[in-house]
Amino acid sequence: MLRRTRPPRSARAWCRALCATAIAMLALAGCGGSDGGGDGGDKGEVVITCAFCQPSPTDPFVQFTYDAAQEFNKKFKGRYRIETIKNQYVSTGPERLAYYKRLALADDLPDIIGANGTERATLARMGKLFDYSKAFDEDPAWRDSFHESALDGVSGDDGQVWGIPQQRDVIGIYYNKRLFRAAGVAEFPHTWDEFEAACEKIKASGKACIAFEGDWTTLLMWANLIGTQEGGAEFLDSGLSTGEYAGNPAVVSATERLKAWHEAGYANKDALTGRYEDAAAAYVNGDAAMVANGPWMVPLSFKAKGVPKGLYEDTGYELSPGFTADGRGIVVSAGGSGYSSGAKTEEEQEAVVEFLKFLTSRDKYVAFTFATGSYPSIKVTFTDAEAKKLEPLALGLSRAADTVPFEYKEVHLSAPGGFQLAWTNLWPAYVKGDLSTDEFLERLGTDTLSPTG
Amino acid sequence: MERALSATTATRETTAPAALDLAPAAPARARRGTGRLPRRARMRDAGAAGPRPPKGMRGAIALSLVPGVALFVTFFLVPLGMLVVTSLADWGGIGFEYLGLDNYSALLSDDTFWKAAKNTLLYCAAGVFIQVPLGVIVGIMLAQRRPGWRLFRTIVFIPYVISGAAYALIFGLLYNPRYGLLNDAIGLFSVEGRDWLSSSSTALPAIAGTFVFIIGFHVVLVMAEVAAIPRELYEAARLDGATEWQRHRYVTLPLLRNVIGTLVLITLLFCLALFDVVFIMTKGGPADATATLTVYAFRAYANGAWGYANAVGVVIVAIGLLLIVGIRRLFRIGERTL
Numbered sequence: 001m002l003r004r005t006r007p008p009r010s011a012r013a014w015c016r017a018l019c020a021t022a023i024a025m026l027a028l029a030g031c032g033g034s035d036g037g038g039d040g041g042d043k044g045e046v047v048i049t050c051a052f053c054q055p056s057p058t059d060p061f062v063q064f065t066y067d068a069a070q071e072f073n074k075k076f077k078g079r080y081r082i083e084t085i086k087n088q089y090v091s092t093g094p095e096r097l098a099y100y101k102r103l104a105l106a107d108d109l110p111d112i113i114g115a116n117g118t119e120r121a122t123l124a125r126m127g128k129l130f131d132y133s134k135a136f137d138e139d140p141a142w143r144d145s146f147h148e149s150a151l152d153g154v155s156g157d158d159g160q161v162w163g164i165p166q167q168r169d170v171i172g173i174y175y176n177k178r179l180f181r182a183a184g185v186a187e188f189p190h191t192w193d194e195f196e197a198a199c200e201k202i203k204a205s206g207k208a209c210i211a212f213e214g215d216w217t218t219l220l221m222w223a224n225l226i227g228t229q230e231g232g233a234e235f236l237d238s239g240l241s242t243g244e245y246a247g248n249p250a251v252v253s254a255t256e257r258l259k260a261w262h263e264a265g266y267a268n269k270d271a272l273t274g275r276y277e278d279a280a281a282a283y284v285n286g287d288a289a290m291v292a293n294g295p296w297m298v299p300l301s302f303k304a305k306g307v308p309k310g311l312y313e314d315t316g317y318e319l320s321p322g323f324t325a326d327g328r329g330i331v332v333s334a335g336g337s338g339y340s341s342g343a344k345t346e347e348e349q350e351a352v353v354e355f356l357k358f359l360t361s362r363d364k365y366v367a368f369t370f371a372t373g374s375y376p377s378i379k380v381t382f383t384d385a386e387a388k389k390l391e392p393l394a395l396g397l398s399r400a401a402d403t404v405p406f407e408y409k410e411v412h413l414s415a416p417g418g419f420q421l422a423w424t425n426l427w428p429a430y431v432k433g434d435l436s437t438d439e440f441l442e443r444l445g446t447d448t449l450s451p452t453g
Numbered sequence: 454m455e456r457a458l459s460a461t462t463a464t465r466e467t468t469a470p471a472a473l474d475l476a477p478a479a480p481a482r483a484r485r486g487t488g489r490l491p492r493r494a495r496m497r498d499a500g501a502a503g504p505r506p507p508k509g510m511r512g513a514i515a516l517s518l519v520p521g522v523a524l525f526v527t528f529f530l531v532p533l534g535m536l537v538v539t540s541l542a543d544w545g546g547i548g549f550e551y552l553g554l555d556n557y558s559a560l561l562s563d564d565t566f567w568k569a570a571k572n573t574l575l576y577c578a579a580g581v582f583i584q585v586p587l588g589v590i591v592g593i594m595l596a597q598r599r600p601g602w603r604l605f606r607t608i609v610f611i612p613y614v615i616s617g618a619a620y621a622l623i624f625g626l627l628y629n630p631r632y633g634l635l636n637d638a639i640g641l642f643s644v645e646g647r648d649w650l651s652s653s654s655t656a657l658p659a660i661a662g663t664f665v666f667i668i669g670f671h672v673v674l675v676m677a678e679v680a681a682i683p684r685e686l687y688e689a690a691r692l693d694g695a696t697e698w699q700r701h702r703y704v705t706l707p708l709l710r711n712v713i714g715t716l717v718l719i720t721l722l723f724c725l726a727l728f729d730v731v732f733i734m735t736k737g738g739p740a741d742a743t744a745t746l747t748v749y750a751f752r753a754y755a756n757g758a759w760g761y762a763n764a765v766g767v768v769i770v771a772i773g774l775l776l777i778v779g780i781r782r783l784f785r786i787g788e789r790t791l
Contacts, residue, residue, distance in 0.1 A: 098755055101546040122757065126547050214651075269631040272651035274736060282631065418756040421736060428651040429740030443740075451758030 052114035109342025163338030165377035211288035220292035224320035225254035227408030243445035295394035329406030422447035556764035588671020596679035613669030621733035714784020
């Protein structure tokens, strides 16, 4: 009988060491593995990656793009295919730019991303963005299908086109007609003085006049207060990027007035948390009578499951008051969000353009309006049948906006990247009286442009 | 009581030579007790090194170290090197301009940096002077295994497994001035509610309040250490007439030195890296009242000043190293207690 002998101790040790090395190498190799994006796929099929196409129960824009990508994949099967990249920063925020920069540095920017103005500018400076201008030159009809104001927001200084604009929205103020009636306010105020008089009555009825959170909705009202003054629209267009806010009389008066509303008790108690949900909840729950926001709030908040019965029916949507009755205004958000691309090869770029033409076709963008409540960046004349299906609140405001004397940009469209962090850091301290108006605006400007703002 | 203490000392004295005996090649000079042990012998005594491996094994041992070293180099040394190199440059993904120490001098002259450093220190103080003592006291109490200790241990430990981000959201709701439970609770005592996170005076304590009571890890570690203390020491102390308080004061606490030191170190390193709770709840505001060094670094990072952000990162790493060395020495972590 053969007797099996154990290998010598040193040999066993060598064996263990080699196994451990092999496992470690495999682990390291795994770390550098592909995420599945890129040029793989069936022979002849161009595969592109999309970091703005994923199922999302909370973001109808992302969900819409995901659904469109699935349709595109079916329609162009064998020719093009879109692979979805799960992007935890898919919704805009300070972290998303850093994420895109990391990918760009690794030369791994997805073929389709959702990007705002700051992100586009940064990635374009890095030389990582595909310029759509050639595609527009080859298909002028596609280019002409967009609103000029939407294209302005995505265009570079030398005629480059760094993104395909997603939407063009007018942003007004929602108000609760039932709470207005209960407070004895007959109609939505047309001037800021009337607005404050209405707020006094609403406050006396035990409700907050307007919902804020210290960030998005607060900045919309800041923009309204600035934009309805002479020179305000220019500041919101080009002045924000200078960081020089303290010397601008329109900005000073708007800032002080907005603060005074908080001091007077017009705002909800949690108006400084920095969480949009708090402002939305204050309005939806009937604790506040007004909130500034875009048309997407209707499907997301007023028609969502679980909202108080009758909220939608009680809600009206209006232009901003002005300093005179015929000086009302509206915030326009156009060319902010858009579809940019990190596609490198001609085949990938061609596939991206094909998808975006598909996505921005009239039929798809009518569906976009139905799905998101937002208005498309392309020029669309809705048929009567389509108009009947459109959200009446948004449609009404969109039509009213055609004749409004003051039209101005939403703050994030032209503010430098550091503005939002600086604002959310300083605004609560200013409202609580820790900073004077001069100190607040000085620091806001400085911090916006400083690396640690 | 003195006898109890002498019993402790005696046990330590009888244990220590046994540990020394484990070292087969202790130098004669050391065995004779004629002077300080050479470095290698001291390390061996501390259990840091064993006998030299046989010659035939050395190659295999060296090879077996390769995976660990490769991982260490790839995931620690290289990133650390990049952190240091890029901290000396104006770099944000676009271009790379060498600046020398400009980033460091800029941050040292920035008031916000010092405010963030002060806040970090305050969070650390809250951790060391509230969280650690609380964890030690509760740990010692639970180690007595009084009725219900298992249930209580579970209750105390559960918060530890909840992520910081979830905590931030939960406490954000708790502190909310419109519908938060905290204002409702103090309202029962006719105390007016506050906007806890938006006021400069209350925001920092409110954030510290989210983590100083998470003592599950501390409790479990202390319980494990208490369980390892020989019962004879307590018996001896009891025979000497020591009260329960005296037994804990003179027996338990001195023998917990190692674990308390470890807890202090872990708590300090946690506070030094505190980010998620602060960023989610206040983003460092109002007016930097809650900003930490990591939030300060993140702002620079989010604003594209990656070189500057990395300079802050180097400062954080340096403070961490100092803490590790200082606390290890202060508490003599790693040295035998018994």
